Amino acid sequence: MILLIEESKLINLKEIAFKALEQNSSIPIDLSKDILSFAESGFKEFKTQEKVASAFKKLGQRNISDNLAITGLKTTLDTGKEGPSIAILGELDGLPVPGHxxxxxxxxxxxxxxxxxxxxxxxxxxxxxKEPEVLTRLSGKITFMAVPAEEFVEIEWRNNQRKGGKIEFLGGKQEFIKLGFFDDIDISMMTHTTPRNIKFSYGGTDNGLVAKFVEFKGIASHAGASPESGINALNAANIAIAAINSQRETFKDEDHIRVHPIITKGGSVVSAVPDSVNLETFVRGASIEAIKDTSKKIDNCIKAGAMATGASVKITTLPGYLPLQNDTNLMDIYVNNLKETYSNKDLQVDGHSGGSTDMGDVSHIMPAIHPYVGGSEGISNHSADMVTKDYNLAVIESGKMMASTIIDLLMDDGKKAKEVLENFTPILSKKEYLELLRELSSEVFYESSHNIT
Incomplete structure (x- = not known):
């Protein structure tokens, strides 16, 4: 009987939270639609930061910290009682998608x-x-983080910011971890959108990655009159790509390796032998070991392109993201809330994805979950036709599910949150995490011995 009474109180508390959100649903939906109209890429989300800060203030938040890792911000709800600290994350950035x-x-x-x-x-x-009847029943703190630069793009520009000392790492959550903004956080969660025809999906894993920025240098000459006098950097890049493709049969299925290079600078004028060509690629894998092993293979392929043509090459390897590991105990609490609202046909259990997210980095140092919500349409994320149609599902219902999970975690002096923490063993400490990222960072210069005579 006591258990039934407690469950009834919990359900009632969630209903109060849901009602408060439904009565103010236009605020988060309007913010999402506003941000959509002027998307900004990573570490450049200045206008987006202003809009989020304004929304925080509109909701009565005064303890707002901004300009974190250039454009990030956060605010905290404090119950006034001792207990675990939970972070709810959202990402600020878009990415270049011509034709969207x-x-x-x-x-x-x-x-x-x-x-x-x-x-x-x-x-x-x-x-x-934030609803008073809800917050007063909880223990601990809830921090809301708007984090920059999840999309690992514009690598050359970000690498220049790194060289200039503005950032050390190219991902927003990596910078947040380094700068200490997760030091007082125990548990993290966020919900990502998907164009798949489901309400929610959960429980999957993601690849990690390193990124490479590659600069081939050759010798320019007249492409028609004297091509033999030059060294063609574009040929070097093309041979490197062909060599990378020849390695694909060596990738183990269970490692889920993805290598997908692009040429970002292919030459200046068609009448000259290209003397400067840039290539970017990710090396993705399901484990850190697989990423390291494949990274060495890719470096050899790149050097082979330079060796074959007589070009020189500089390979800058940058630490990307770590493989995502959803915490099963935390996810169980979240999924219980899903199943109280949705039928099994609306839900999907995810497998492994070849994509990557810096939430993977967070998941290595604390319990974290990264479920998905539907309501969008398109070929896939990052496609030119990926748009959200059902804002109530994507924005409001996903918020309800995270709010329900917070209530479960922080009721009864944070009993369930403490249980999650007791059963979690970090894969890496913060110190080990930063050491690993710095270990993955390197610059290698290869100068061919081939001479033009």
């Missing part, structure tokens, strides 16, 4: 991965938990 219907005309950046929805979902959770 909401492409920023100045930059070509669009929210083709739905990060504008994440910000709305984060705000929905804040509205639900």
């Amino acid at each position: 219907p909401f492409e920023n005309p100045q930059s070509g950046v669009a929210h083709a991965c739905g990060h504008h929805i994440q910000i709305g979902s984060m705000l929905s959770t804040l509205i639900a938990i």
